[in-house]
Structures are given as C-alpha cells and as structure tokens.
Amino acid sequence: MLVVGVGAGRRGKFTESLVRRVLEGTGLDTEFISLSGKLVRPCEACNGCVETNRCVLRDDFDAVWERVAAADGLVFGAPTYWDRMNTKGAAFWERLCFTGRHRERFPLRGKPAAMVAVDGSAGTGEYVLGDLGRYFADARLDVVGDVAGGGEFACFTCGFGEDCDVGGFLSLYPPGTSIEPDRIPSLENQCPHLGDGEARTRGEALRRSALDLGDALARRIIHRGEGA
Numbered sequence: 001m002l003v004v005g006v007g008a009g010r011r012g013k014f015t016e017s018l019v020r021r022v023l024e025g026t027g028l029d030t031e032f033i034s035l036s037g038k039l040v041r042p043c044e045a046c047n048g049c050v051e052t053n054r055c056v057l058r059d060d061f062d063a064v065w066e067r068v069a070a071a072d073g074l075v076f077g078a079p080t081y082w083d084r085m086n087t088k089g090a091a092f093w094e095r096l097c098f099t100g101r102h103r104e105r106f107p108l109r110g111k112p113a114a115m116v117a118v119d120g121s122a123g124t125g126e127y128v129l130g131d132l133g134r135y136f137a138d139a140r141l142d143v144v145g146d147v148a149g150g151g152e153f154a155c156f157t158c159g160f161g162e163d164c165d166v167g168g169f170l171s172l173y174p175p176g177t178s179i180e181p182d183r184i185p186s187l188e189n190q191c192p193h194l195g196d197g198e199a200r201t202r203g204e205a206l207r208r209s210a211l212d213l214g215d216a217l218a219r220r221i222i223h224r225g226e227g228a
C-alpha cells in the first residue's frame with residue numbers, strides 16, 4: 001500500500017518535515033513529492049479537460065496528479081501566504097478539482113487523505129485548513145484528519161530579519177533580539193517566541209499528533225482495502 005505526500009512549501013523546510021512525519025506514522029510505503037521548483041499553473045477554465053478528465057496545460061501538474069491517483073492514500077501540506085493557502089498549493093487543487101468533475105466524475109472519491117497546514121506564527125494553520133477542507137470535500141476525498149504547525153518565516157534567513165520592521169522575525173521578537181538557532185521554529189521547537197519550555201512541549205505534541213494522524217490514515221487505508 002502506498003501513501004503519497006505532497007508539499008507545497010519550500011524544499012526541506014517545515015511543511016515538508018511535517019508531511020514527512022505524517023507519512024512516517026503510516027508505517028506503509030511512502031513517497032514524498034515537493035511542488036517546490038515545479039511549474040503548476042492555475043486553472044485556465046479552458047474546458048480542455050471536459051472530454052478526458054485530463055488537464056491539457058503542459059507543465060508538472062500531470063505527473064504529480066498521476067502519483068496521487070495511483071496512491072492508496074494522500075497527505076497534502078501547504079503553508080499560509082497572506083492569510084490563505086499559498087498559490088502553488090491552490091493552483092494544484094484548482095486543476096485537480098476541475099479536471100475531476102466532468103465525465104469520469106471524482107476519480108479520487110473515497111481515497112483516505114490527511115491535511116497538513118503551516119503558518120509562520122500561531123501554528124494553527126487555520127486559513128490553509130479552511131482552503132484545503134473545501135478542495136478535499138470537492139474532490140470527494142475521505143478526510144481522515146489534519147495537523148497544523150508553525151514554520152519559519154523566510155525573514156529568519158534573508159540576512160536583514162533582525163532589523164526589518166515589516167518582517168516576520170520582528171513580528172515575533174522585540175527589536176534588538178538576535179536570530180539564534182533556538183529561536184528558529186522547527187518540529188522540535190514550536191513557537192519558540194513563547195519560551196523554551198513551551199516550545200519543546202508544543203514540538204513534542206506536534207510530532208505526536210503527526211504520527212497519530214499517519215497511523216489513523218493507515219488504518220483507514222487498510223480498512224478500505226479490506227472492504228474492496
């Protein structure tokens with residue numbers, strides 16, 4: 001049984017780590033696909049998919065779609081950009097949902113799936129969960145659950161973060177604070193601006209939730225396989 005994880009965040013950064021952790025929790029065969037560096041254009045509503053249910057735009061969407069379609073389960077993760085799912089993630093779902101609603105309806109119907117949502121501050125991923133929830137429902141996926149965490153603003157590594165008054169670092173820390181490793185959010189260090197102890201406790205809870213979600217996803221996949 002294969003579970004495919006797709007991440008719409010930066011390669012090797014927080015969304016990828018959290019998706020990979022959910023995959024690990026499944027205990028099944030897994031494959032991770034990063035959309036980073038891939039070209040996924042938005043839906044042009046050209047109706048080119050009406051006869052075949054396949055998108056006619058020639059970019060990287062189709063190859064990823066094929067892996068998702070072939071999988072027994074899906075984990076999809078995306079970061080928050082400007083209080084919504086980032087455009088790369090949304091473009092992927094626009095095309096997946098539109099190509100899937102013509103003659104051969106909803107090819108992913110009933111496939112067990114989990115949502116991973118990331119933001120740069122509170123770690124609730126609320127906007128991404130709202131956006132992904134609508135796409136998952138439209139695709140008729142079987143939503144097993146979700147997990148959300150707080151990632152690292154690009155401002156932590158841009159080189160100007162300590163002094164930039166419109167940047168992410170100074171939205172979390174007072175002026176004069178230096179960017180040290182223990183102030184960088186990660187799976188182990190969640191919301192470090194809340195203090196060391198709290199960050200470690202939140203990190204541990206997040207890692208546990210991700211593994212538990214993977215486990216629940218695997219159970220749903222196996223259950224579905226037995227019923228088929």
Ligand SMILES: Cc1cc2nc3c(=O)[nH]c(=O)nc-3n(C[C@H](O)[C@H](O)[C@H](O)COP(=O)(O)O)c2cc1C
Nearest residue numbers: 009010013014015079081082083119120151152153
């Ligand atoms: C253009 C842009 C806009 C962002 N907007 C928000 C936002 O509105 N709210 C928020 O909490 N984080 C925001 N972030 C921070 C990202 O959600 C955060 O850096 C996240 O960790 C990115 O995922 P990644 O680490 O997997 O790349 C934004 C980041 C970028 C690059």
